[in-house]
Each structure stands twice: as C-alpha cells, then as structure tokens.
Amino acid sequence: MSKKPSAPAETGVAPAATPSLPSPHAQAPANAALTAEQKIELYRKMVRIRRFEERCLPVYNAGKIGGFLHLYIGQEAVAVGACSLMGKDDHVITAYRDHGHAIAVGMDTKPLMAELYGKVTGCSKGKGGSMHYFAPDLNYWGGHGIVGGQIPLGTGLAYGVKYQGKKGAAMAFMGDGAVNQGAVHEAYNLAALWDLPVLFVIENNRYSMGTSQERSSAGELGKRAEAYDMKWYVCGGHDIYEVRATLDEALRCAREQHKPAVVEIDTYRYRGHSVADPDKTYRDRKEIEDYRNTKDPLQIFQNQLVFEKVLTDTLIAEIDTAARAEADRAVEFAEASPFPTAEDIQKDVYWETDQPQRTSEGRIFFNSID
Amino acid sequence: MATLTYREAIRAALSEEIERDPNVVILGEEVAQFNGAYKVTEGMLEKYGPKRIVDTPISEAGFIGMGIGASMLGIRPVMELMFWSFFSVAYDQIVNNAANVRYMSGGQIACPIVIRGPANGGTNVGATHSHTPENILAHHPGLKVVVPSNAADAKALMKTAIRDNDPVMFLENTLLYGIPGEVPEGDITLPFGRAAIAREGKDLTIVAYGRCVVHSLAAAQQMKAEKGLDIEVIDLRTIRPLDVNTILKSVAKTHRVLIVEEQRPFCSVGTMLAATIQEEAFDELDAPILRVGTIDAPAIYAPPVEKQFQLPNPDRVIAGILKVMR
Numbered sequence: 111m112s113k114k115p116s117a118p119a120e121t122g123v124a125p126a127a128t129p130s131l132p133s134p135h136a137q138a139p140a141n142a143a144l145t146a147e148q149k150i151e152l153y154r155k156m157v158r159i160r161r162f163e164e165r166c167l168p169v170y171n172a173g174k175i176g177g178f179l180h181l182y183i184g185q186e187a188v189a190v191g192a193c194s195l196m197g198k199d200d201h202v203i204t205a206y207r208d209h210g211h212a213i214a215v216g217m218d219t220k221p222l223m224a225e226l227y228g229k230v231t232g233c234s235k236g237k238g239g240s241m242h243y244f245a246p247d248l249n250y251w252g253g254h255g256i257v258g259g260q261i262p263l264g265t266g267l268a269y270g271v272k273y274q275g276k277k278g279a280a281m282a283f284m285g286d287g288a289v290n291q292g293a294v295h296e297a298y299n300l301a302a303l304w305d306l307p308v309l310f311v312i313e314n315n316r317y318s319m320g321t322s323q324e325r326s327s328a329g330e331l332g333k334r335a336e337a338y339d340m341k342w343y344v345c346g347g348h349d350i351y352e353v354r355a356t357l358d359e360a361l362r363c364a365r366e367q368h369k370p371a372v373v374e375i376d377t378y379r380y381r382g383h384s385v386a387d388p389d390k391t392y393r394d395r396k397e398i399e400d401y402r403n404t405k406d407p408l409q410i411f412q413n414q415l416v417f418e419k420v421l422t423d424t425l426i427a428e429i430d431t432a433a434r435a436e437a438d439r440a441v442e443f444a445e446a447s448p449f450p451t452a453e454d455i456q457k458d459v460y461w462e463t464d465q466p467q468r469t470s471e472g473r474i475f476f477n478s479i480d
Numbered sequence: 481m482a483t484l485t486y487r488e489a490i491r492a493a494l495s496e497e498i499e500r501d502p503n504v505v506i507l508g509e510e511v512a513q514f515n516g517a518y519k520v521t522e523g524m525l526e527k528y529g530p531k532r533i534v535d536t537p538i539s540e541a542g543f544i545g546m547g548i549g550a551s552m553l554g555i556r557p558v559m560e561l562m563f564w565s566f567f568s569v570a571y572d573q574i575v576n577n578a579a580n581v582r583y584m585s586g587g588q589i590a591c592p593i594v595i596r597g598p599a600n601g602g603t604n605v606g607a608t609h610s611h612t613p614e615n616i617l618a619h620h621p622g623l624k625v626v627v628p629s630n631a632a633d634a635k636a637l638m639k640t641a642i643r644d645n646d647p648v649m650f651l652e653n654t655l656l657y658g659i660p661g662e663v664p665e666g667d668i669t670l671p672f673g674r675a676a677i678a679r680e681g682k683d684l685t686i687v688a689y690g691r692c693v694v695h696s697l698a699a700a701q702q703m704k705a706e707k708g709l710d711i712e713v714i715d716l717r718t719i720r721p722l723d724v725n726t727i728l729k730s731v732a733k734t735h736r737v738l739i740v741e742e743q744r745p746f747c748s749v750g751t752m753l754a755a756t757i758q759e760e761a762f763d764e765l766d767a768p769i770l771r772v773g774t775i776d777a778p779a780i781y782a783p784p785v786e787k788q789f790q791l792p793n794p795d796r797v798i799a800g801i802l803k804v805m806r
Contacts, residue, residue: 203549235586244585251552252585256576262542263577266549273505273531273555293572296542303537458587459621461645469640470624472673472721474756 129349129410131417138355140195146420150429152194152350153415156186156408157433159210162219165437166209166226170385174445175226179240182210184380187407188313189214191353192281195361196249199271199278203251203264205285206241207313207379215250217243223440229447236450237458257318258284258291261310265297268308272368279307279364281357287318289331301370302338309360310335312374313347319383320392332374340370347377348405351414378405482665487520487657489631490596493638494521494558496667498528501556504642507534507543508560508597517562518598518657540566544595545573548647551593552581556642564599564651565611578647579622594641596650599627600691600742601779602791603654610779612742614689615749617649618720624672625719627651629693631661633717636670643669653691673721677730681710684804685730687753688740689716692792696740699797711801719749727753728761735766738800740792744774772800 135141144152163181170179182189185207193202193214204211212222217233225232226240233243243253251267254260264282271278288294289312301308318326335342341363345356353375360371378401382389415421462468463475484492497504510517512525512535525533536543540561547557561567567574574595581589601610618625624646628634634652641648678693679700686696693715700711712730716723731737737757739750750771757769775790787793 201553233586234584234588237586238584242584244581244588246552246585246588251549251589252581254577256572259545259572259576262545262573263549263552265542266546266551267553269546270550270553270555273550274553293541293545296537296539297546299537299539300542300546456621458583458585460624461582461590461592464587469644470672470718470721472675472718472723474722474724475621475720 129405131413133349133351133414135349135351135355136414136418138351138358140354140358141351149415149418149420150425152190153411153421154429154433155190155214156350156411157429158219158436159186159190159213160408161430161433161437162213162222162440163209165441166223167385169226169441175240176228177239178206179226179385180207180383181379181381181385182207184401184407185313185315185347185377186210187350187353187411188347188375188377191350192311192357195354195358197278199276200361201249201251201264201267201271201278201280202283203260203267203280204253204283205257205260205288206253206255207285208241208243208253211283212243212245212250212253215245215248217245217248217250219436219440220443224444224447227444227447228449229444230450230454231443231447235454235458258288258294260284261288261294261297265301265306265308268301268306268370269304272307277365279309279361281309281311283311283313285318286312286314286316286323286331287321287326288312289334290327295334298335298338298340298372302340305368306370307364307368308370309357309364310370310372311357312372313377314374315377315379317383317392320387322392332372335372340372342372342374344374344376347375348407348410350407350411481662483660484631484635484663485658485660486631486634486652487518489635489661489663490520490638490652491522491524492663493635493642495524495527497639497642498524498532501642503554503556504558505532505534505555506558506560507536507547509536509538509562511535511560516560518654520657521560540570541573544570545577547593548573548578548581548591551591552589554592556592556594558594558596558642561595561597563609564597564613565609567613568611574617574623575620579620582622590645591647592645594648594650596638597652598654598657599651600653600655601774602787604781604783604786606781607778612651612774614649614651614719615743615747618749622647623720624648625651626672626717627690627719628717629656629678629690629715631659632663633670633676635663636668637672637717639667640669640672644672651690656691656694670717672718673723675717675723675726676715677712677726678715679711679713681712682733683709684711684736684738684801685727685734686711686713686738686740686797687716687727688713689719689749690742692740692742695792695794695797698794699801702794702798703801709801709805724756724760727757731757731761731764735764736804737765737769738797738804739769739771740797740800741771741773742792744776745771746776748773767804770800770804772796
C-alpha cells in the first residue's frame with residue numbers, strides 16, 4: 111500500500127518475481143483482526159467465484175448463455191477483499207464485470223447462474239443478464255452496462271447515506287477504461303466538492319477491451335484524483351491483504367470524515383474482455399501465463415494461509431471440491447428453471463404497475479396491455 | 481382558490497412537499513443562491529436551508545446520475561434542469577439508469593426521482609436551447625412524462641410527481657411561468673393519465689398539451705366567433721401514461737381530430753396519438769387526422785420567424801382546423 115505509486119507497473123510486462131511470503135500487509139489492522147475462520151471464508155469466496163465462472167464457460171460455449179460474458183477470473187481478490195470490509199450502511203456498485211462482486215457480497219450462485227441462462231429464477235428474473243446483477247438487500251446496486259455510467263449512481267448512494275445521517279460509504283467500482291468517461295470526472299468533482307463518502311475504485315486490469323492503458327489513457331489513472339484534491343491510493347490486486355489494508359484505511363476516512371478517495375488497484379484478467387473476444391491481437395499469451403504463474407490471487411492467498419497454518423492441503427481440496435459442486439448445482443438449477451413468459455416482459459417496468467392498486471389513470475403505460 | 485402564476489404554483493408544490501417529507505431535496509444549477517434561473521425556487525434557500533435546496537455545478541450527467549443513485553436509497557430528489565434542452569448531456573443517466581434500473585433488477589429497485597425544468601421554444605434562444613424532448617422521454621418505458629398547461633395542474637401534478645415511486649420527467653414552459661391561474665388551496669393532487677377537457681365541443685377534437693393548449697383554446701374561441709364551430713380541446717396533462725379513453729370518447733362525438741404540439745413531425749408525440757386513434761377508432765373518423773406542430777428544422781433564431789412560422793400559434797392552429805373541416 112502506498113499513497114503515491116512507486117514506478118507504475120509497465121503495462122504489457124509481467125511482474126518479475128513472485129511476491130514474498132508472508133504478505134507485507136498481513137499485520138495491517140484490517141488483517142490482523144481476522145480470525146482463522148474469516149480468513150478461510152475469504153479464500154473460499156475467491157475459489158467459489160473462480161469455479162463459478164469457469165463453469166460458465168462450457169455453458170456459454172454450448173449456447174445456453176446469450177449475449178456477453180465478461181469473466182472476472184484473475185481479479186477475485188479485489189471484489190472479495192473490498193466487500194469483506196462492508197458494514198451495514200456501506201454500499202457497492204460496479205460495471206458489467208459483476209459476477210465477482212455479486213458472490214463477494216453474498217449472493218447465492220443458483221440465481222446468478224439462472225440469470226445467465228435468462229431464467230425466471232434468476233436474480234433479476236431473467237431480465238438483466240450477465241451485466242446486470244443486483245441485490246439491494248445486500249447493498250449491491252449492480253451490475254451496469256455503460257462504461258462509467260454507474261459512477262454518478264455510486265456517488266448518489268454516498269449522497270444518500272450522508273443525507274440520511276448514516277455512518278457508511280459507497281464503493282463505486284470501474285475498470286481502467288472508465289476513467290476517460292466524462293461522467294466519472296463529474297462524479298469526482300461532486301464527491302470532492304460536497305465531501306461525499308465514496309471510494310472510486312479503479313480495477314486496473316490494463317486493458318479497456320482490447321486497448322491497453324498506454325494506448326488509451328494519458329498519465330497515471332489514480333493521479334487524476336489530485337485535480338479534485340482527493341486522496342488517492344495505488345495497490346496491488348493480487349494480494350487480498352493489500353486490497354483490504356488499503357481500502358480499510360480509505361473506507362474509514364470516508365465513513366468518519368466523509369472524504370472521498372480514488373483507489374487504483376492493479377489487477378489482471380485472464381480471459382478476454384468478453385468470452386467472445388478471441389484475445390489474440392492485443393496481448394501475448396506469455397503475459398497471461400506470467401501473471402498467472404507469479405501473481406495469481408488465489409494461489410498467493412493460499413500460500414499465505416498455508417504459511418499461517420490456517421489452510422491445510424485437506425482443507426484446500428475440500429474447499430475446491432465444494433466450490434465445483436456448488437457451480438454444478440447452480441447449472442442444474444438453471445437448467446431446470448423455466449424462462450420468463452411473454453406476460454413477464456411488461457412486468458417490473460414501473461413500480462406503479464407492479465402494485466395491486468394503481469394511482470395513475472390512463473390506459474397506456476405500454477402499448478399492448480391494460 | 482388563490483391566484484398564482486404557473487411559476488408560483490410549482491414553487492408552492494415544491495414547498496409543500498419539502499415540508500411534508502424530509503426525503504425531498506431540490507438540486508440543480510442556480511436553484512439556491514441565485515433563486516433559480518427562472519425564479520421557480522425563489523426564496524426557498526432562505527426558508528428551507530442548504531440541505532434541502534442545493535446548488536449544483538454545471539454538470540448534468542453527474543448530478544442527475546447522483547440524484548438517481550440517491551433515489552435508489554429512498555431520497556426523493558427533485559432535480560432542476562435549467563432547460564430541458566440540457567437533458568442530452570444526462571441522457572445516458574436518464575434512459576439507462578433511471579428508466580432501466582427497475583427492469584434490469586427484476587423489480588427490486590425503485591427510483592423516485594423528479595427531473596423538472598422548462599422545455600419550449602419561442603424565446604429566441606436558438607437550436608440548442610429550444611428542445612422539447614417529451615417524445616424522446618416518453619419513448620422509454622420506465623419513465624413517466626408530465627407536461628402541465630396551467631397553474632392549477634402544474635401544482636397538483638408536481639405533488640403527484642414527487643410522491644410517485646417511478647422516475648417522473650416534468651416539462652414546464654418559460655412562456656407559461658408568468659401566466660396566472662386559479663389554484664385550489666390545500667393538498668390537492670391529480671392522478672397521472674387523466675386528461676382534461678379544456679373546452680367542450682362537438683365539431684372537432686383538438687388534442688394538445690402544455691402551451692399548445694393555450695393556442696388551441698384561443699383558436700377555438702375565434703372559430704366559434706367567426707364560423708360557429710364548436711371545438712373540443714383536450715389537454716393531455718401527461719404524455720405517459722396516456723389517457724387514450726378521453727381522446728376516443730371525444731373522437732366518437734366529433735369524428736375529426738387535429739393534434740397540436742410543439743414537436744417536429746418526425747416521431748413526435750402526435751405520431752403516437754394519430755397511430756393510436758386510427759388503430760382504435762378508424763371507423764369514427766370522417767377526415768384524416770392532421771397535426772400542427774413545429775416546422776421540421778432546428779429552432780431558428782430570427783425572432784419573428786420562429787414565433788410566426790416555425791412554432792404552433794393560434795393562426796397556424798386555425799389553418800389546421802380549417803383543413804380538417806374542409
């Protein structure tokens with residue numbers, strides 16, 4: 111963790127060495143306070159995300175999932191680390207690479223898989239798809255498809271928390287491509303101007319679709335916070351302890367002093383932008399292999415927890431087997447579930463038309479019903 | 481009854497709702513210290529303080545999006561667009577977030593936000609500041625669209641809008657702000673989707689909304705005096721939901737329809753009305769449905785030309801009436 115970045119990692123060049131053991135962030139307050147059970151749960155969530163997403167692939171290739179499938183594989187420590195810090199008045203919102211955050215906040219994988227299938231048992235009743243997972247009961251506000259468009263919403267969540275006098279914060283996640291969207295800068299300004307408790311978390315996986323950071327963005331991404339007099343952090347996304355240590359500090363500042371911040375997290379995705387992306391034109395396979403071999407967040411945390419004697423080989427195997435079985439059960443659930451009906455198309459459009467009693471009159475809310 | 485201008489009526493609704501519900505907050509450019517670019521919120525900062533009346537930077541995508549996010553948590557932001565023309569820079573937030581978030585979440589999220597401001601031409605401010613986007617907004621399921629024509633309706637519909645749990649787009653008119661009207665006192669609301677018969681008649685139905693109701697009433701009065709025609713004028717009040725039944729009932733009586741709207745003809749609100757009327761009441765029609773709207777070009781600056789030729793006005797409505805009656 112550092113307030114200012116050291117030399118920014120050169121995009122396209124794999125890190126040279128495996129991070130050292132133990133993690134230099136193991137003794138940060140947020141991590142020192144963790145029990146063995148809590149550490150195992152963090153590891154389990156990361157494994158569950160990876161196995162869930164790996165299970166999505168054959169299903170997608172079999173044509174059972176439509177549209178896009180943006181996999182989070184490689185970035186798991188970010189969502190799990192961040193969401194593990196949430197209190198009851200903290201909120202999360204993200205972009206379309208949203209499966210990891212959904213599992214991290216505690217969503218059940220069955221309705222998540224069913225949503226990918228477009229089934230009525232899906233978390234959005236088959237109306238949202240991969241990019242649009244929501245769980246407001248868990249303070250998870252999506253799952254948004256337009257790059258950067260969720261950042262003003264996340265700022266609004268922070269505004270709401272502050273307006274209602276609650277001691278909470280919002281974490282608004284975006285990819286490295288989103289920092290070039292105007293709406294993001296408007297949100298930065300509002301947050302800094304009005305002291306809103308929001309963290310703008312950039313998951314920098316080095317590529318906005320197929321365009322590398324150096325081909326899309328001038329300067330350092332997190333540093334743009336300085337223009338708005340906001341604090342900013344850069345941290346590694348391979349070590350969940352580092353993610354937690356950094357965000358814990360920033361979150362405390364947000365909750366207690368209503369100070370926003372930008373947190374840039376260096377991470378990496380192993381799969382293409384979407385599964386349909388052949389992923390051959392803009393990066394080398396070697397780059398992926400190098401990251402996987404040296405910075406894989408699951409492997410690194412596993413090594414750490416074995417070092418701490420929290421994980422054993424038996425437990426590692428058990429967690430993995432259980433995660434694979436869970437993903438299989440999610441597929442079975444999705445397979446067995448029905449699609450929404452034609453009548454369902456026009457439900458959930460207006461709050462009002464979903465109520466037994468309408469207050470509005472007028473026959474046309476929609477062109478074909480009423 | 482009290483006599484209030486359209487502007488004062490909206491201010492009264494905003495004030496009463498601020499006092500009624502602690503979650504109501506007014507945000508927008510120049511709404512607080514400046515007292516509102518068009519003085520709709522005049523005096524409200526002094527009365528209700530800076531937590532409830534908030535000046536925003538010129539940053540529509542940012543603050544409209546922020547309001548949408550806050551509304552998901554149960555805040556009821558009433559966001560002023562200085563001109564509805566500026567909706568275009570917040571369009572992604574309005575259509576992808578406000579209109580879609582309920583649907584994409586399978587009905588888990590409500591978005592009780594009001595976005596309000598003037599949407600009209602006729603003030604010689606050129607093409608960028610004269611947009612009337614009610615058709616564009618109403619195109620998006622999830623949004624409700626309100627266009628009041630008079631002070632009483634403006635107050636009652638604004639109160640309904642603020643209490644509504646869906647995103648409501650409330651389109652006012654700078655040329656109506658100063659027009660007085662009788663406004664019933666007390667906590668009066670109007671349901672959306674209930675059109676008003678602004679004038680009863682039997683010879684022809686004019687369907688209009690917003691300031692075009694004023695033009696239509698003037699034209700109808702003149703036609704009565706000059707030709708003895710009894711023209712019925714329907715004021716839609718809301719574009720979505722749409723009160724189709726009131727229109728059809730009138731068509732069954734008059735058999736002739738003229739639509740008057742401050743819209744360019746391509747894909748206008750009137751095209752929706754004309755399509756619906758012919759789908760549902762084709763046999764009732766004795767003449768083609770005609771439209772009087774904005775001449776199909778960006779808003780011209782030249783003041784007399786905009787007023788006299790490009791926008792609907794009583795003379796152009798009369799020409800339309802005579803054409804339908806031919």
